[in-house]
Amino acid sequence: MRAFWGKDKFEYNVELCFSATLKKGECDAVKIIAKDVYNLYVNGKFVCYGPARAGQGCARVDEIEIGELLTEEENRLSVFVQGNNTKALCFAEGSPFFGCEALKEGRVVKDASDFDCYFMADKLVRVEKMSFQRTFLEIYDMEEDRSAFSKAFIPIEKTEVESPELLTRRVSFAKNEMLYAREYERGSASANGKITWSNDFTKHQLDAGKNLYGYKRSDCEQILSYELDKIVFDDGGSLRYRAYAFSHINVGKFALSVNAKTPVTVWLIYDDLLIDGKVKFNREQIIHGAKWSLKKGRYELLTNEVYQAKYITLVFDGDAEIDGVGIIPIENPDVRPEDFTLEDAELTEIVRASVRTFRHNAYDLLTDCASRERAGYFCDGFFTARAERFFTGDNKVECNLLENYLYFKNTVYEDGGILPMCYPSAPKGSDDYIPNWMLWYIVQLEDYFRRTGDGELVKRHREQVYKTLSFFEGSENEIGLLENLEGWVFVEWSKANDFTDGVNFPSNMLYSGAIAAAGRLYGDEKLIAKAEQIKDTVRKMSFDGELFIDNAIRKDGKLVATQNISETCQNYAMFFNIFTAEENPEFYLKLNCRFGALDKNAKRMVHRSNMFIGYILRLSILYREGKYEQLLKESKEAFLPMARETGTIWEHFETHSSCNHGFGSIVGALIVKSLEKLRGGREGH
Numbered sequence: 236m237r238a239f240w241g242k243d244k245f246e247y248n249v250e251l252c253f254s255a256t257l258k259k260g261e262c263d264a265v266k267i268i269a270k271d272v273y274n275l276y277v278n279g280k281f282v283c284y285g286p287a288r289a290g291q292g293c294a295r296v297d298e299i300e301i302g303e304l305l306t307e308e309e310n311r312l313s314v315f316v317q318g319n320n321t322k323a324l325c326f327a328e329g330s331p332f333f334g335c336e337a338l339k340e341g342r343v344v345k346d347a348s349d350f351d352c353y354f355m356a357d358k359l360v361r362v363e364k365m366s367f368q369r370t371f372l373e374i375y376d377m378e379e380d381r382s383a384f385s386k387a388f389i390p391i392e393k394t395e396v397e398s399p400e401l402l403t404r405r406v407s408f409a410k411n412e413m414l415y416a417r418e419y420e421r422g423s424a425s426a427n428g429k430i431t432w433s434n435d436f437t438k439h440q441l442d443a444g445k446n447l448y449g450y451k452r453s454d455c456e457q458i459l460s461y462e463l464d465k466i467v468f469d470d471g472g473s474l475r476y477r478a479y480a481f482s483h484i485n486v487g488k489f490a491l492s493v494n495a496k497t498p499v500t501v502w503l504i505y506d507d508l509l510i511d512g513k514v515k516f517n518r519e520q521i522i523h524g525a526k527w528s529l530k531k532g533r534y535e536l537l538t539n540e541v542y543q544a545k546y547i548t549l550v551f552d553g554d555a556e557i558d559g560v561g562i563i564p565i566e567n568p569d570v571r572p573e574d575f576t577l578e579d580a581e582l583t584e585i586v587r588a589s590v591r592t593f594r595h596n597a598y599d600l601l602t603d604c605a606s607r608e609r610a611g612y613f614c615d616g617f618f619t620a621r622a623e624r625f626f627t628g629d630n631k632v633e634c635n636l637l638e639n640y641l642y643f644k645n646t647v648y649e650d651g652g653i654l655p656m657c658y659p660s661a662p663k664g665s666d667d668y669i670p671n672w673m674l675w676y677i678v679q680l681e682d683y684f685r686r687t688g689d690g691e692l693v694k695r696h697r698e699q700v701y702k703t704l705s706f707f708e709g710s711e712n713e714i715g716l717l718e719n720l721e722g723w724v725f726v727e728w729s730k731a732n733d734f735t736d737g738v739n740f741p742s743n744m745l746y747s748g749a750i751a752a753a754g755r756l757y758g759d760e761k762l763i764a765k766a767e768q769i770k771d772t773v774r775k776m777s778f779d780g781e782l783f784i785d786n787a788i789r790k791d792g793k794l795v796a797t798q799n800i801s802e803t804c805q806n807y808a809m810f811f812n813i814f815t816a817e818e819n820p821e822f823y824l825k826l827n828c829r830f831g832a833l834d835k836n837a838k839r840m841v842h843r844s845n846m847f848i849g850y851i852l853r854l855s856i857l858y859r860e861g862k863y864e865q866l867l868k869e870s871k872e873a874f875l876p877m878a879r880e881t882g883t884i885w886e887h888f889e890t891h892s893s894c895n896h897g898f899g900s901i902v903g904a905l906i907v908k909s910l911e912k913l914r915g916g917r918e919g920h
Contacts, residue, residue: 236268236401237295239347240318241354242394245330247321247449250358250539250601250672253333253350253390254313261303261337262344265312268294268334268399271326271370272317272539274488277304279311279382281411281537284488284565287404287599287635288611288659290642291327292849294334294399295599295635299408311384312337315355317539319370320815322448324610326370327639327659332396348395357387361456364449366521367440368608371449372459373525373538380534402638405631406599410568413490415561416479416547416900424550425472432517446663462525463504463516466550477557478514480549483588483882484895485562486595486605489538491549492559495529499553501536502526505544507606507881507894514548519607519892527556541565543595543606543895545881566594569627581871582906588878589903593622594884596897597632600639603657604886604893610657611636614675617682618851618898624686625904633683634692640676652706653722668722670710671742673703674749681752693756700753704762707746712794714772715765716743727849728887730842731801737788740777741807743769748811772815782822782830782841783808801842802832803849809856816860821905826856827865846873846887851898854905863909870906874899 241251267273267285275283282304287295301312318331337345359374379385442462444451463712468476484507493501503525504516516523523544527536549557570590577583596602600611601619620633640658645651647662654676655662656669677700684693712718716738724735724742731741747769754762776796777783785799808814809826816823828834832843844850850873857866877885877894884899886892 236266236334236336236398237347237512238268238334238391238396238398239273239350239352240330240332240396241352242392244318244354244391245320245791246360247319247333248360248362249318249320250355251316251318251333251391252313252315252353252355253335254311254353255337255345255350257305257312257337257345259305259308259310260302262305262339263298264298264338266336266338267297267314268332268401269301269314270294270329270331270399271314271319273333274537274539275299276305276313276314276315277301277310278601280304281563283408283411284541287327287406288639289402290639290659291329291644292399293402294332294641295402295404297404297408300881302577306874312348315539321364321370322661322663323370324368324608324657326334326661328661330396332399334398346743350608352393352715354391355383355387356389359456361450361454362457363441363452363455363460363522364447366607367436367446369521370540372522373540374457374459375526376528378530379532385789400642403746405635407568407600409487409565411563413561413563415482415559418477418479418560420478422468422476423470423472424466424468424474424476425475426462426465426467427472428467430461430464432460432464434520436520457526458788459524459526460517462526463502463522466502466504468513474550474552476548476550477560478559479549481545481562483591484543484545484595485564486566486895487541487562487564489525489542489544489547490559490561490563491536491557493527493534493536494556495528495531495534496554496556498528498530499551499555500526500528501555501557502550504548504550505542507543507545508890509546514546541605541609543723554573561797565598565634567597567627569629570594571626571628575903576778577907577910581875582867582910584878585870585874586903586906587904588874588882588884589622589900590626591882592884592895592897593619593626593900593903595895596900597623599632599635601632601636602897604896606895607893608657610660611639612657613672613679614848614899615896617675617679618848618901620679620683620686622900622904626900630683630687634687634689636685637680637692637696638701650706650709652702652704654703656723666722669725670707670720670722671725671745673706674742674745677703677749678745678752681756684756697757698813700757704750704753712738714794715769716772716776717746726807726848727803729801729803729845729849731844732786734785734797734799735874737786738776738794739786739888740773740783741804743773743784744807744811744813747773747813770811772811772829777804778814782825782839783813797875800839802830802844802851803842803852805830806849806852806856807843823860825851826860826862829853843849846885847896847898851901854902858905858909861912863913865903866909870902872900
């Protein structure tokens, strides 16, 4: 398929429209490729958001049926394509492109060379990034609704660019059914507050431009973070606001209808939670906002990109009627039809929150979160993939995630065994990786094979798996354990991650698991033997007869175990069978009391696990070891508050970060499967 882009439009944050006219009956489907994001409209009505993301130099081909939408004698097909051309965690690096084929009974009647190309002048280019993980804020200055095909469409010359390698989309399209939010409050506001928001992102990136790959605030046409920071909700201000809420977090494209009776500016602020009764734009320390400046007229406004919110606040000046405020969900539509109504109402709430968390984080990739990053991570994806199998009966989203890594073009790392922590993405530097996630990659690959039997994809990964294992060999010490790993050594979000110096035993437990997985996948007995040797060495060095120590450091050249002990280390030991229950039943009995992590009077300090990933490991172990009733009891204690507050599963037990993290969707699967085990049949329909 031929690919094009606007000539001389390769800077950051450019939106182009590619448009063609189709007669009634002339076309029944279109195939589209694009980078980074496209939105398809027919006769001014939204049809589809895409694409399914792919690796560098590739594009997944979307095929959309549009024959029934061509109701006029002359129909305008418009594809708005957002080319970010920046480094981010949610898109592969590379220049933007667009390709399209209009088909009639499989025959190409028009392709992208027949489309006119327009620069969208109503969307500001020089604006802030939402976060260093994602791309640019959406700020518009509009004279007419885009359906009018107004003078904001500036005709430009297009140029043919290199065509990508074409891949199958594989995953399903969202249903695009509008969800309306409920208005719960209105009042006045002012823009007289002080600018107070300051952190590493604002100072080092937005102000200084370090590793920003975008526009510094001093170079922006408008600085939305300043405007949002200065908004104060008070009586008597010259601005007005309306506050809206969903019953739970939703993920998709914001949509609102505005009848501007005079010129009006609308600021949209959104978040998962309320702080002191109001939406705060920077709770996650990123910018949750969008803005439209509108001339008089009627507008149907949609964001280009996908966002997450339970609460929306619109602040506006001028005389305007605003209605139809909501989200068009962009989420996985393939969850099997059970409504998961269980006998226990509280467990039902948790399971439905898990299903929702899965839908939001398994659209085209298995993502960590739908808000801050929308990135396809290893480790997170290991657990979400298990949920995918349970909730959909398939693993096609996981297949996309794993396949994308085959197209990673390493222009950053010195060693070809290093992989980015998430992909498609654009690593910022040679130290921008998580070595532990490369080990989870191998563990997940075996898990994928067990679920799907897809030996062909496993075979395609063989070379990379061995390259990655070779990379880790460079960090092995004289007794075969990994020591002083480079990159960001990540065990979990807890005190356990303070114990990664020297020989970190959870990392080595994971290492043994990855080596064993590779050995089984590729019939390599040497790897299987090596994995057993690492497990034996870990047992001898880390286990003190009661618990596993987290790390050992050098003293006078010799490795000496520290006194650092975490619950998470014990969970890693169990998850990767450093001891089985048969080999050490007394150690497994300590699972019941969380190894003393909750005992304030314990003689030894055992630092408790956080949600990601220590507690999820614990639940997986409880299920594996048949402790179903304990799993159900603890699930209520841990997850019912989340389910009731946001309708989703969080990244932490607290609310300071993501409140909708993909890995947490495994909780619902474990609950339902535990009930099935206890009751000997299928639970609820």
